[in-house]
Amino acid sequence: MAKPFSVKRQRGFTAMAIACFAALYLPIFVLVIFAFNSASSLSHFEGVSLRWFHEAAQNKQVVDATLRSFHVASVAAVIATLVATMAALATTRTRPYPGLTFKYALLNAPLMIPEIVTAVALLIVFSQVKGWIGYTGIGYLIAAHTAFCVPFAYLPIRARLENMDLTLETAAADLYATRWNTFRYVTLPLLWPGILAGLMLSFVISLDDVVITEFVKSAGQDTLPTYMLGQLRRSITPEVNAISVVLLLFSVLVVTLFFFASKRRN
Amino acid sequence: MNEAIGIRDVSKVFGQGDTTFTAVARVNISIRENEFFTLLGPSGCGKTTLLRMIAGFEFPTDGEILLHGENIADMPPFRRPINTVFQNYALFPHMTVADNIGFGLRMLGKSKAEVSERVIEMLRLVKMEPMAGRRTSEISGGQQQRVALARALAPQPKVLLLDEPLSALDYKLRKEMQLELKRMQHETGITFIFVTHDQEEALTMSDRIAVMSKGQVLQVGSPRDIYDAPADRFVAEFIGETNFLTGRVRKIAEETAEVMLEGGAAISATAAGVGVGDDVTIVVRPEHAEVVAVPATGSAVTKGTLENVVYFGTDTHFHVRLPDGSVFVTRQQNRPRLSSEFAVGSEVSIAVAADAARILRAGA
Structure with missing residues (x-):
């Protein structure tokens, strides 16, 4: 009897799987390790310490960039x-x-337009607008981030709406719910997981963005990623690792929270 | 009897331009107050579309829908004092059983006390009190069905619409729910409009039935009317099993016509609106005919070859091949000695009970 085809039984499956996971996670693992280095080297580990976390937290530029990132992203x-x-x-x-x-x-x-194209386009448009109205604040950055976040938020919300049983809304209308009440008491509660997913996804995408931010930001409007990029051009220290570790923990936390929140709902 | 729902010349056409489809074609029905009324027909006959127009989920292309004399054809569903039990129940998955039942009342703006009182009453009516706090995903299909029913009845609608609500249940539960529905209709005094493709369900539950096909109503009447005096061939075939015989009217005396069958035998049949010399179709229900030995005596009408004997427990079906090639089925109740009387392949006669043969309306 021939066994049904299983990719797991193909020769070299295990080796390839390990190689893939290593390629994905080993660099991150190394990054995390060196975040705890007591020395300022990124290649030579001397001892475990929280020195770089401490330094990052003391660094006014890092703190400002972090707050700005969260402000823009939220x-x-x-x-x-x-x-x-x-x-x-x-x-x-x-x-x-x-x-x-x-x-x-x-x-x-x-989602398909190269980010660099959007970035250049926004740079040109915003410089015009700045000339006209004189406003040079954080609004441009927020507007740009909002624009590229919309499709990311749209995807999970639309998926959720399409999978929703339409008879539920019909039933609500049958039971004296006006259109608004149908939305308020049936569609919206059932849509929440999709909306939360969209919110999270766009938050993370915004937090992460370098290209568009780099083009659109004015002087003194560094977000965390553009600040880190700037640091890399100078002397590179494990401070960048420490910031990365915090960002990593943050996104893991958000995803975990979302997972449990949506599980409880279903 | 007062009319609860009046369907006046209602049509529904879907699509536009070249690709239109007429789901309901100039239908007229008058449904009485406190009636268990069934729309019966095969899938695609327009019964569900008609129900959806009464509910307000679809709007007629033409015609009027009257609720106690008031035209509601263009009224949105949330203004109609009509509630629906959906085929898939459509219970709100994010609410408890009790919250589902109270939804309609809350939307009507009833006070909390009134809502909870009525919810308890409804839970009792459908025997679901212990399940009040459960999520709808945590209860069985039969229980979901009861909750759907309670939810639709809670706002005390003038008319309750039921869209094949029993089709997802297994046989035993379905039988149980049929009686239960009948009981609830009786207790609440609400007009029920029930949609089904299951003729047996329609016959056992309804006060009156409308048989539909291709968007039209073919016959409206009590289950007995429809079964005993089908208006045409479609109705006769759709409701229960039927044998068709063709022949020519030879003689008419009062309500009875004597018809010469194609095989050469004569049969008397109740008739209306036929004349001597007309070619007619006669319907005979299987339980009104009997296989008897040849040579036949008395009421035997035609001969044939016994082709198949199917044992059903309570009764036995005999399939007899007639000389013209068609198959005539009789259904006879089993008695201890009946089973081995006729051998497959033997010549038998068919006897039709007096007054059991009926001529279909001319042209039908």
């Missing part, structure tokens, strides 16, 4: 998720019509 994520939710509702709670597919494409196109 505002951008909230606005993007709001926009994406409305877009998802408009594109799923309708009978199909000519042009709907084009709208999907339009909403998702930013």
Whole structure:
């Protein structure tokens, strides 16, 4: 009897799997190790200490950049998720019509347009706008982040809406719920996991962004990634590792929280 | 009897331009207050579309839908005092059983005390009191069905719509729920409009049935009317098993016509609206005919070859091949000595009980 095909029994499967995981995680592992180095070397480990975490926390530039990153990411994520939710509702709670597919494409196109192109385009537009209205604050950065976060927020929300049983909304209408009440008491509660996923995804994407930020930011508007990039150009110390470790812990924490939150809901 | 729901010349056409589909075509039905009314027909006959128009989920292309005389055809569903039990139940998965049942009342703005009182009453009616705090995913299909029913009945609608609500249940549970539904209809005094493709379900539960096909109503009547006096061939075939015989009317005396069958035998059948010399179709229900030995005596009408004997426990079905090639089925209750009387392949006669043969309306 021939056994059914299983990729696990192919020769070299284990070796390849280990190689892949090593390529993915070994660099991160090394990065984490050196974050705890007591010396300022990135190649020579001398002893365990929290020195670089401490130094990063003392560094006003790091603190400022971190706060700015969180500020931009949270505002951008909230606005993007709001926009994406409305877009998802408009594109799923309708009978199909000519042009709907084009709208999907339009909403998702930013995922495919090279980031550098968007970055240059925004740089040009914003420099014009700055000239006209004189405002040079953080708003441009927030606007740019919001723009590229929308498609990321849109994807999980739309997926959730499409998988939702439409008869639930029909049933609500049958039971005297107006359109608003149907949304408020049936659609929205069932949509929450999707909205949370969209919010998280756009928050993380915004937090992580280098290219667009680098182009759009004015002087003194470094976010954490652009600050780190700047540091690398000078003398590189395990401080960058320490910041990375904190960011890593933060995103692991957020994903874990989300996982348990959505599990409890279902 | 007052009319609860009036369907007046209602049509529903889906699509636009060249690709239109008429789901419901100029239907007229009058459903009485406190009636258990069934829309029966095969899938795609328009029964669900008609139900959805009564609920307000679809709007008629043409015609009026009256609720106690008021035209509600264009009213949104949340303004209609009509509730629905959905085929897949459509219970809100993020709410408890009790919250599901109370949803309609909350949307109507009833006070908390009133809502909880009514929820308890409903839980009692459907015998689900111990499950009040459960999530809908934690209860069985039969229990979900009861919750769906309680949820739809809680706001005390004028009319309750049921869209094939029993189709997902297993046989035994379905039988149980049929009786239960009937009981609830009786207790609440609410007009029930029930949609099904299951003729047996329709016959056992309904006060009246409308048989639908291809968007049209073919016959409206009590289960007995429809079974005993089907309006046309489709109704006769759809409701229960039926034998069709063709022949020509030879003589008419009062309500009875004597018909010469194609095989040469004569049969008397109840008739309306036929004349001597007409070619007619006669329907005979399997339980009104009997296989008897040749040579036949008395009421035997036609001869054939016994092709198959199927034992069903309570009764036995005999399949007889007639000379014209068609198969005539009789259903006879089993008695201790009946089973071995006729051998497959032997010549038998078919006897039809007096008054059991019926001529279909001319042209039907």
